[in-house]
Amino acid sequence: MTQDDLRVTTLGERRVPSPVEHRLFTPDNARVLLEVDSVEGAEPSALGSAATDAKPLAAAPLMFEKAGPREHVYFDPRKSKAAVVTCGGLCPGLNNVIRHLYFALRDGYGVPTVYGVRNGYLGLTPEAPQPPMELTADWVEAIHHQGGTMLGTSRGHQDPAVMVETLVQLGVNLFFPVGGDGTQRGAHAIAKEAARRGVDLAIVGIPKTIDNDILYCFQTFGFVSAVTEAERVIDRAHVEAKSVPRGVGLVKLMGRNAGFIAAGATVASGEVNFCLVPEHPFELEGPRGFLAKLERRLEARGHAVIVVAEGAGQGLMDGLDPTAVDASGNRRLGDIGLLLKERISSYFDGIGKPVGMKYFDPSYYIRSVQANATDSLLTERFARQAAHAAMAGKTDLFVGYWNGRIVHVPLAASVGKPRHMAPESELWSAVQSITGQMRW
Template identity: 50%
Template sequence: MLAPHDTAIASLGPCTFPSPLRLGGRADTALPRFVPDGARVRFQVEWEAEGQPAAEVCFEKAGPREKLFFDPRQTRAAIVTCGGLCPGLNNVIRSAFLELHYNYGVPEVLGLRYGYAGLNPAVGEPPLRLSPELVDTIHEEGGTMLGTSRGPQPVDVMVDFLVSRGIHLLLCVGGDGTLRGARAIAEEILRRGLSIAVVGVPKTIDNDILYVERTFGVQTAVDKAREVLDAAHNEAKSAYNGVGLVKVMGRDAGFIAAMATLASQEVNFTLIPEVPLRLDGPRGFLETLRRRLMARHHAVVVVAEGVGRELLRDEPTETDASGNPRPPDIGPFLRNHIVRHMRQAGVPVDVKYFDPSYLIRSVPANSEDAIFCDALARHAVHAGMAGKTNVVIGLWHGVFTHVPIPLAVSGKKQVDPAGALWKSVLACTGQPAVWE
């Protein structure tokens, strides 16, 4: 259970510089307002009728502060993008730069190259000095103009780099591994007593960061995954006993698979890591699929990449540069077992296998993600200029929040098999709640 102290945000010190933003105070009605530093967002908005929670847990509300820790005219900022690609990376870079440059008047913003390697001069490329001309149209493109990479760098070297370049504010754009790196940097900065703010922007199409309702890139990835699912449906229904099998990303969480299922409405089986998969037996997946083919002569199956680890435990495993395990490929494994099972049952089958993993993460952001990226980036700048550190920008009950990075990386958010999202998937697909 969360306690009130778990959501406390670290600060570099008192805020004494007036903000240059043209916003109003509490008495102003004609202008958008600054956010008071005491504004909070409740963690829990509903509870049983018997009574309220014993302790009120709240997140600090994000937004521009009237007083700043940094003097904008004397501030140098940097942006780094890490990990895998995600729709909206360039949008975040551009909006963060524009907020710093035009609205706060920060004289220099650096773009660090190829992830955290850009903070290690021994292995990284020199940083770019960002300009309005350089970021002008980057939001129209997928990927990241700064480049990205996985894997850590020595934390003392990265902090030495920040000090040597006179950087006061570091924006770290990435997922769970990136935020762990940001936490290490922020903690080393605090240990040394330095005045450098570290702020995270939550990026992952897996949507698996704790206490963050939604990460950017998810909506675009779901849109692209839906297109593939609809194509798989066309392939499946055009063949006798056709099966459209689609593998999507989701190493530990099945949000893309679940959300794309609801968007498409053409999926018959959605397999996610949170629900153990049993292939064999009268109520296992393969027999349930066979009965579907006998009744309707086609089926669409979407499987998240992290499904079936218990089935693939004898397969060789690898790790990526960040130390994350790469699960064996469930897609071909499942395809082969479907073909083998139907052959043994004397049922003809025509399996079409789709693996759009990299496609759905490398495209430009759609309109919804573009708007979301803009807001996340600007809130990250507001937090950093106010001296907030070791913090990631969150969204909770539709309100932007400050979430301590140690809290955000204390676990991974997953689809709740008893929750509303999975209940909707079960209603949409008609599949069993569990495989027995």
């Protein structure tokens, strides 16, 4: 990667004085380091890792453009129209984003019209079940107290040319797609189509996924709320497991490609004995396999709590088509939760030591709750900075949370490259320490 890969596209020269009511404007050359860690006496490398010696490096460290209000904006707010769309799976905080974005544009900049596109990107096609609606202050006033998205959502591929044409017909020049990697891939395609047509359209994405797996966004909104709810389920599984002889509480959580929710809830609960995630393949059979480890745990302590992410153990599935995908283009997964439930029960029945199995699958529950205070604060930051970026004529980017700052991340630098939990990360080290799963 080079600094050019992190360069943000701007539609043109900004000449309109900003109407924003504070004067702490962010200069366009403000930057946030990609990597803040270093080694004393050494310069940070251009690839974002700490240098291992004190030799000077020819390349400068990589940096993101810092988000924030610019002193001059590209669009005249009084002549602008905006649209926001929510796509993909549900996530705590979607309604908060809609609400904060509306007020940032209407009250902060004076944009007279903000549309809500209903039912995801499908709402920008002729097949839309409902046309885009004009948002009002009364409509958004209390939506942040509800889970889900009041605009609705959908999955699936739509033609970028058709979507750009719909936005042009609506007179929209500020467009805010809220969603995960698939949504941002769609946003990138829309940005390229708008550029091809020469349309003055700022596309600024807001990253959303409870899996927390978007590259160059340290934390997405909804993640903490989901972990909080998952912790409660784990605690109930622990109660069930301790209440019967050889009790096993098995909890399956979301996490298609990354185990951040499973790991975060494991650490938050402190009651988990085995945490299984996509980043760490495991075997079921053999003396060092999972079933043997679980047997030793039950012999020693009499109960066990297991947390498994939905994307873990996919190599254990028989007859799984590795090329099968869903409507969003994601690989179809086998149900690791049900597989473990069956294999654990049959294994212990086979050795004459049956277990008291309790199985929990709270996937849709944890993503449907309303945002907690932590995520509510993050949604406000994302929405406000997205409004600033779009008004400044920035496009083909999303606003990411990086090293404690909100930054502009070019979509091409992130989409299609999901973030994973590194084996040497502090979070995974905490999981290993709390569960002790490597010792069994």
